[in-house]
Amino acid sequence: xxxxxxxxxxxxxxxxxxxxxxxxxxxxxxxxxxxxxxxxxxxxxxxxxxxxxxxxxxxxxxxxxxxxxxxxxxxxxxxxxxxxxxxxxxxxxxxxxxxxxxxxxxxxxxxxxxxxxxxxxxxxxxxxxxxxxxxxxxxxxxxxxxxxxxxxxxxxxxxxxxxxxxxxxxxxxxxxxxxxxxxxxxxxxxxxxxxxxxxxxxxxxxxxxxxxxxxxxxxxxxxxxxxxxxxxxxxxxxxxxxxxxxxxxxxxxxxxxxxxxxxxxxxxxxxxxxxxxxxxxxxxxxxxx
Amino acid sequence: xxxxxxxxxxxxxxxxxxxxxxxxxxxxxxxxxxxxxxxxxxxxxxxxxxxxxxxxxxxxxxxxxxxxxxxxxxxxxxxxxxxxxxxxxxxxxxxxxxxxxxxxxxxxxxxxxxxxxxxxxxxxxxxxxxxxxxxxxxxxxxxxxxxxxxxxxxxxxxxxxxxxxxxxxxxxxxxxxxxxxxxxxxxxxxxxxxxxxxxxxxxxxxxxxxxxxxxxxxxxxxxxxxxxxxxxxxxxxxxxxxxxxxxxxxxxxxxxxxxxxxxxxxxxxxxxxxxxxxxxxxxxxxxxxxxxxxxxx
Numbered sequence: 001x002x003x004x005x006x007x008x009x010x011x012x013x014x015x016x017x018x019x020x021x022x023x024x025x026x027x028x029x030x031x032x033x034x035x036x037x038x039x040x041x042x043x044x045x046x047x048x049x050x051x052x053x054x055x056x057x058x059x060x061x062x063x064x065x066x067x068x069x070x071x072x073x074x075x076x077x078x079x080x081x082x083x084x085x086x087x088x089x090x091x092x093x094x095x096x097x098x099x100x101x102x103x104x105x106x107x108x109x110x111x112x113x114x115x116x117x118x119x120x121x122x123x124x125x126x127x128x129x130x131x132x133x134x135x136x137x138x139x140x141x142x143x144x145x146x147x148x149x150x151x152x153x154x155x156x157x158x159x160x161x162x163x164x165x166x167x168x169x170x171x172x173x174x175x176x177x178x179x180x181x182x183x184x185x186x187x188x189x190x191x192x193x194x195x196x197x198x199x200x201x202x203x204x205x206x207x208x209x210x211x212x213x214x215x216x217x218x219x220x221x222x223x224x225x226x227x228x229x230x231x232x233x234x235x236x237x238x239x240x241x242x243x244x245x246x247x248x249x250x251x252x253x254x255x256x257x258x259x260x261x262x263x264x265x266x267x268x269x270x271x272x273x274x275x276x277x278x279x280x281x282x283x284x285x286x287x288x289x
Numbered sequence: 290x291x292x293x294x295x296x297x298x299x300x301x302x303x304x305x306x307x308x309x310x311x312x313x314x315x316x317x318x319x320x321x322x323x324x325x326x327x328x329x330x331x332x333x334x335x336x337x338x339x340x341x342x343x344x345x346x347x348x349x350x351x352x353x354x355x356x357x358x359x360x361x362x363x364x365x366x367x368x369x370x371x372x373x374x375x376x377x378x379x380x381x382x383x384x385x386x387x388x389x390x391x392x393x394x395x396x397x398x399x400x401x402x403x404x405x406x407x408x409x410x411x412x413x414x415x416x417x418x419x420x421x422x423x424x425x426x427x428x429x430x431x432x433x434x435x436x437x438x439x440x441x442x443x444x445x446x447x448x449x450x451x452x453x454x455x456x457x458x459x460x461x462x463x464x465x466x467x468x469x470x471x472x473x474x475x476x477x478x479x480x481x482x483x484x485x486x487x488x489x490x491x492x493x494x495x496x497x498x499x500x501x502x503x504x505x506x507x508x509x510x511x512x513x514x515x516x517x518x519x520x521x522x523x524x525x526x527x528x529x530x531x532x533x534x535x536x537x538x539x540x541x542x543x544x545x546x547x548x549x550x551x552x553x554x555x556x557x558x559x560x561x562x563x564x565x566x567x568x569x570x571x572x573x574x575x576x577x578x579x580x581x582x583x584x585x586x
Contacts, residue, residue, distance in 0.1 A: 009306060009336055009338075010302075010305005010307075010336075010468045011305045012305075036471050036500070037468075037493075039304075039492075076400065076404065094479055097397060098376060101400060104401065104404065136470070138500055143469075143471050172306075172335075172469070174336065174437075176442035176443060179442065193552070195552035196341050196342075197310060197336075200341060204336060204439060207439045208439055211439060225545070225548050225549055225552050226549060229552055229553065255491055255521045255522050259492060259522055259523045261492070
């Protein structure tokens, strides 16, 4: 069973809730697919057993000994990444998409591609089972591909260790990394918060889930910060035929748990928040089989 | 920046939900009230939320497209060169069965396949990526929003378009940046003069802040930090900032009042004048270093 937890809007508590569900499942492969900002390893301090280089893409590089400044590459580039500056052809690294068209059109073979290879994927064991996480080096792209690699590794570890449950902590937004995180999973949980922004982003996240034929579960975190918007979200879920999993109150214990490098059920097992999390997870588990 | 030009401030956060849009919208309101000619651009194209706080009147909109190949199977000889040239695995090719197909969702519109085809079998069509829209409220204030269509992989071309539409008369441009540190964030940050990072004093907040600051160092972009929800969490972020010599621009204490106001879509400054004064001081600090004295009112 592969479960992806996403949110559209960042900061709704997606990672804290993923961590809680991972601990509640008892034996799990936890895949941190928020590769731009992987955080679960901070809570779980896994024992790293394997490290792999992830090639995030390629960037074009000009050999100025060969370049004749003809500008052909500039005319072909559709990413606006090549400019003529004082008669010299310059590649703007941050805009280069690595499509290699410039390399192919160059009449004097002055362009080569360099691999961006400072991103990593780590995997190992933690107190709840196995864990995989990606770390995209600052400024590198193609996070969707790294998400695919993390998910493939998670599946492999689940098979090897005979673990049934894979929990994916997804990235924010609804772009390439999210698409990679949810395509082909068994279920999606969207964590939202009762704000106008949260609700707006929830709707976009629901649309992307539906596009992949997934009927998402919805959790409202910090519901008591705005009861009116919470009601509105519940109504929306009802009308849209979504499965409402439950709501969680705002409780600083969520932050305390994080500061102490624990998941909520580990840090405050008898708190109302932990009880509610358990009830929500059990409800999702019982209705998805 | 050059004298008299537009001062461009990106409000960003590695971690989502730290209060980036809270800061960008309140800063915008503060500067509007002081009489500046100010434009806010919502570059968080996957989850754009800025307009919801102002409900301005729509002025114009532009569709952003990219060129996707169309393969004419009559002319195609199934040589596979386009398949070989595609770096995005967007061409599905089974020569023995004479099957060739473009997977539009994966296509980045680079044009390599069109260049590769020697048989004139590839033409291109425009496919929509999303909308860039302009809004206005008062005479001097403008809003621009980039919004991707659902299912679009990358918002980068929408972000570039949105920023290019800022009126040159604008004195201050505020960018509400996308979260994370990958391409969408970078394409926003490189276009700014200064990046204002919003974080929260928690282990997750700090971890993501480090990532953002490392990225900005590589881009050689000056930045400063606002610690939001101060009082929650721990103190680690402060030692990190002093160790890295990154200016702490402001601390906004955690309060249920602010959270409740923000969640209902209000501009919190309107009921908390102290916050307005503080954001104005942050702005003045930025102009002293990165703008010019014309910006003081």
